[in-house]
Amino acid sequence: MFAVGLWGAQMGGRPVWTLPVTFPLIMVAGGAAGMFGLPLPGVEIGIALSILALGSAITFAWHPAEWTALCLIAAFAICHGYAHGAELPFAADPADYIIGFVLATGLIHVFGIGVGLALNKPLGGRLARGLGVLIGLGGVYFLVTALSAA
């Protein structure tokens, strides 16, 4: 989530807001699939890959066409939404659970945008790319964990 905001800020222009707006809207589709128990294999691997891919995109300052970035974000959002949606029917208070995780997701996006906008200028954006390396390493760790658990 943080990486989504950071990547959008690094790209600049419309992606600053189109990425964090698209993420929760597509997350609804994944959440619905999880709620209704539709099968979606490899969700944990998909989440780990999303961290790795976004970390790599930030590290290499990849600026694809907006629709490419939105499609990538949409794929990742489905995995994240599915994981939340699958847990939702067991929540003691579904309303509070949904409000909590959507607002938390959104606020992390906003935090990522803020950090990204602040780090874009100093040292030619190397600080933001350094954060991308850390995010990518986190993605590798989660991917290894998910693959070993599968």
Next chain:
Amino acid sequence: MSQHSQPHEPPSDVLAAASKWSGPALMALGLLAAAAIALPPAAGRSTLVWWILSSALAPERILPLVGLGVALALVDRRYSLGALALFGGGLAVGFFRKDWLLSVLEAIPRATSHHFLTGPISTVIVGVALVLPAARLRSWFLLIAAAVAGSMLAAAIEVSDPSLHDIAIPLAGVVVAFWIVAAVSLTVRAFWRIWFPIPARILGSWLIAIGLLYGGASLIPKQKSAFPPPTEPTPDTFRFPEPDRLSPELEPQDRPGARIPPDGLQQP
């Protein structure tokens, strides 16, 4: 032309400051009032106070109202006043045509057990009003969204009213709603920046997601508990004897004469 007849007389600094800070002041006053009724022990709360804290100030009620307040600040003042009037009109329809409104909402599956899904409906429609990119389209759609949000709020107040007759409950609900909308709208308008529509769209996407997920969650039956984890099999250390047969360990001790014959004891 006399000074009195000038249409755009610049306001004084005091008036300008009062206008700018009216939103934050309204918000601070409301928060103080909410804290004042929330802080005393729960045992001493009246029905009205309990209802305000548990229903009127519930997150699913507050969120669409906050969104509506932000949306009102994004549009031209004429549309803003029109939307506020339609919000009031929606409230009136909800209160005075309650039976008709609830019969319409009743068609949605499982709506009756979730406050007729008033929260998700108003959250989604206000979210759409915030996300719409074109300013003119947003202005027109906001009029519809405000009316729907008003009628949904009135329905929610009616179905959550524990007293069924106390006029103070709907009155408090309406006051709280107008307070939230006005405080947020005036605050956003007073500190307006050119980039405000961007976070407003992000907020709108959150509201749509919350409304759709909450509405979707209401459609599936509530599961009381998670599936229990699989239990480990009991270690097979002792083979339980079959009926009318001893275990192998006890077989040598089964001496003849110790058992009752199958046809019972014979009388001597």
